[in-house]
Amino acid sequence: MHGNYKVASQVFDIPSSSKQRKLAILIGILIIAVSLVALPFGMTALPATETFLSAAIGWLIFGDMLTAFIIYSQYRASGLPALLVLSCTYLYSGLMTFLHILTFPDLFGGLGEMIGAGGQTAGWLWVFWHSGFSFGILLYAWVNRKWSKPLSSKEKIFNYGTAGITLTLLTVFGVFELTALGDRWLPNIIHEHDYRKLNTSGIGPVLWILSFFALVAVWRRIKGWSMLHLWLAVAMLALLMDVTLTLFAGMRFTLGWYVAKFNSVVASTVVICAVVNEVNRLFIRLSEQHRQLMESGLQLEHANEQLIRLTNLDGLTEIPNRRRFDEILDWEMVSPEERGTALSLLIIDIDCFKAYNDYYGHQGGDHVLKEIAWTIYAEAKQEQGFAARYGGEEFVVVLSGLETQETQEAAERLRQAVASLGIEHKRSKAEPYVTISVGGYRLAPFDPMDAEEFIRRADRCLYRAKEEGRNRSVVEG
Structure with a gap:
């Protein structure tokens, strides 16, 4: 009382x-x-x-x-x-x-x-x-x-x-x-x-x-x-x-x-x-x-939006990050009996990026990462796909409903889009400009493969692309 x-x-x-x-x-x-x-x-x-x-x-x-x-x-x-x-x-x-x-x-x-x-x-x-x-x-x-x-x-x-x-x-x-x-x-x-x-x-x-x-x-x-x-x-x-x-x-x-x-x-x-x-x-x-509470509520809402944005976006390139990629892939990799659409995964690596960083400096390297990130993001969007920074100089693209040949063609378009930027790279073993290598794998409808194996097979294709001389794409499935 x-x-x-x-x-x-x-x-x-x-x-x-x-x-x-x-x-x-x-x-x-x-x-x-x-x-x-x-x-x-x-x-x-x-x-x-x-x-x-x-x-x-x-x-x-x-x-x-x-x-x-x-x-x-x-x-x-x-x-x-x-x-x-x-x-x-x-x-x-x-x-x-x-x-x-x-x-x-x-x-x-x-x-x-x-x-x-x-x-x-x-x-x-x-x-x-x-x-x-x-x-x-x-x-x-x-x-x-x-x-x-x-x-x-x-x-x-x-x-x-x-x-x-x-x-x-x-x-x-x-x-x-x-x-x-x-x-x-x-x-x-x-x-x-x-x-x-x-x-x-x-x-x-x-x-x-x-x-x-x-x-x-x-x-x-x-x-x-x-x-x-x-x-x-x-x-x-x-x-x-x-x-x-x-x-x-x-x-x-x-x-x-x-x-x-x-x-x-x-x-x-x-x-x-x-x-x-x-x-x-x-x-x-x-x-x-x-009134102050309402303003605080709006500020909190804005802060939450910023938090979600920071949580889901890469801080440097401002495209989706690894965490967001994992969420999208888990959502796409539903149980095999429910997934009736083919799913393609492309893993992309910037060729000789360490050499570029050593020669042009970290600021130059950051600039290249941003340019290539937004190029890949824009190309993936045209393909009705999803792009994210996977880590370091690696990026991933998730595409849906494509055949193996169509996945190969999409990978080639990505490679050519980056090459067309014409960014100078005097220390590249592939070309005198910045290039990328692409490895991809197509997962057939109702295939019981899990996400880890899916990523492992796409990464293996990327390794082949690098072994074969870089600035190329290798797709299986």
């Missing part, structure tokens, strides 16, 4: 980058700066723009619920209990925000009264919403420290997840029932839009202290500067400024109250924005790795 955790929760596990830390610090400074600038004018009354409240709360709900869903997905993949707590915290916040907007006075007509809300319900829901979120963050930090090992099985992950979501839903339901009956069980904290009693009753300061300790708890978890804890600290800073401005303003629809709502939006969405950005970065890296 530990291995799965590292893969599945990598979005939250990876350390934050230097750019992320700089951006987080910049956003944190902006949150504090804007809040401090607004603080002296926080009690200034502004027009009651209920559409702004609807839009802001709607964005809060969207951010909280989406964050809860993504973090819960990470919990299911990793089995880390701390992620379950964090997911339930955002789920709680999203549901409480939804109930808060439903019960907000005059926003949806009499809908709040229809679901049992009283005049104090929206105010107390705000208190339980913010205090519950801060408590959830404190619980997350504690579980993350005390219970860092993932759950051991999928069954436990499912059961704990179900229990966590159920407990969250029951808590939200219980809090709503409590706040709906607030006129009877809870003290009045708001009159019209004035909620200054929240401060004088001590509830506001306690809420602020709880938010502050939640921020400290997250900040202490930034030891490794992980992406999750970095942006969670920014979210808690925004929440603390939200509570600070709200308590200081003391009235709805004041400058401090409006700025506090902006801080609420930041607190709700900063984590999900960071996660989406990180997922996008991971996707870009994955795409780049895929």
